[in-house]
Amino acid sequence: MGSDNTKEKIVQAAQLVFIRKGMDGARMQEIADEAGINKALLHYYFHSKQQLFNEVFYGVLSRLIPSLLEIFKLEEPFSDKIEAVVREYDSFMSKNPFLPQFIINEINRDPEQLSRFMSDQGLNFSKIEERINGEVSAGNIRSITFPHLFANLIGMVVMPYIGRPLFQRKLFNNDSAKYDQFLQERRAVITRFIQQAILTK
């Protein structure tokens, strides 16, 4: 009981509430209720709402980045790498479906801090960019620059999570199980979509 357990409960509750309402929309009272504790206790463990938010947000993010770095390091064939990157992103999103919306809020709230954090974690894209350019020069993939490829990939992976409340209604008669099925299909669909779009084979 006590310390560790409570702190963890707070973090879990805060994740839920922050993604439902965003940093500004979230209420400390709601987080406390969700955690089954008192409001004042939040301030015992976390000095301010802002600090709680940062701890939650960057805590989650720091669990995503290392696995991405692993993939970027590998030297397998490019078509396999596409599959690996999509798989990693997608599996992380499915375990943290709130994350995309979370990141997007933060991108607009404090992009400088987020950018610095990524750099601190060793995440930068120069090596991958070179790799892509190399593959294009070698004629292995059709002409495309890294930023375009990156935007395409991230957009396709992330969109169904961001847009879920609307997409599920308009495309699946608000059938939640059908939408989960749709999300499961995404990994294979996106991988194939990208491969067909850029591989000269």
Add this chain to the structure above:
Amino acid sequence: MGSDNTKEKIVQAAQLVFIRKGMDGARMQEIADEAGINKALLHYYFHSKQQLFNEVFYGVLSRLIPSLLEIFKLEEPFSDKIEAVVREYDSFMSKNPFLPQFIINEINRDPEQLSRFMSDQGLNFSKIEERINGEVSAGNIRSITFPHLFANLIGMVVMPYIGRPLFQRKLFNNDSAKYDQFLQERRAVITRFIQQAILTK
């Protein structure tokens, strides 16, 4: 002077502030400052903050939907339609770069209201869905369901706008002009990307 002009100034200012801060993060004071008027005057023209937000948001949205409906109606070849849809989405985004973030906030804030609005405007996807399925059956495009294609397209179009503050930093050394250039290239890149991915040709 007066009435019309002021009301329009408020709407313009509200667009800026709402997208910068979101519905919850926005402050009526900041909107008033941005419009160069007094806070109380906002409440003269718009009963509440919520009403102002709705008026701004659905005002913009109702200018996007008709042009999309036009495209869906046309009976041109499918590959041309891809180009037309991408062009329309993208040109609208470039004129309203705040819109994607705006819509995403609203998707999470009140999806029911948004969904109803779209239906009221006559925007539903059943006909396009049939069209896609028909093209697949006819062997004109590779096997893909409409929701997947839709998510791919929207994701690719919208991502660079949503992610701009971060992408510009990490991929373009925070060079704003370079990013504008990148955005201009998107239309052609996305169209080609989709065509290569799904057209059997």
Add this chain to the structure above:
DNA sequence: GTCTATATGCAGATAGAC
């Protein structure tokens, strides 16, 4: 560590003069 009670500040909204 956890609670109740309270202080503090601020944002949305209104009253009322001009």
Add this chain to the structure above:
DNA sequence: GTCTATCTGCATATAGAC
């Protein structure tokens, strides 16, 4: 139609008992 001044409520944060 536009302003200044003010009310009201609520959310974060703190004080202090247990």
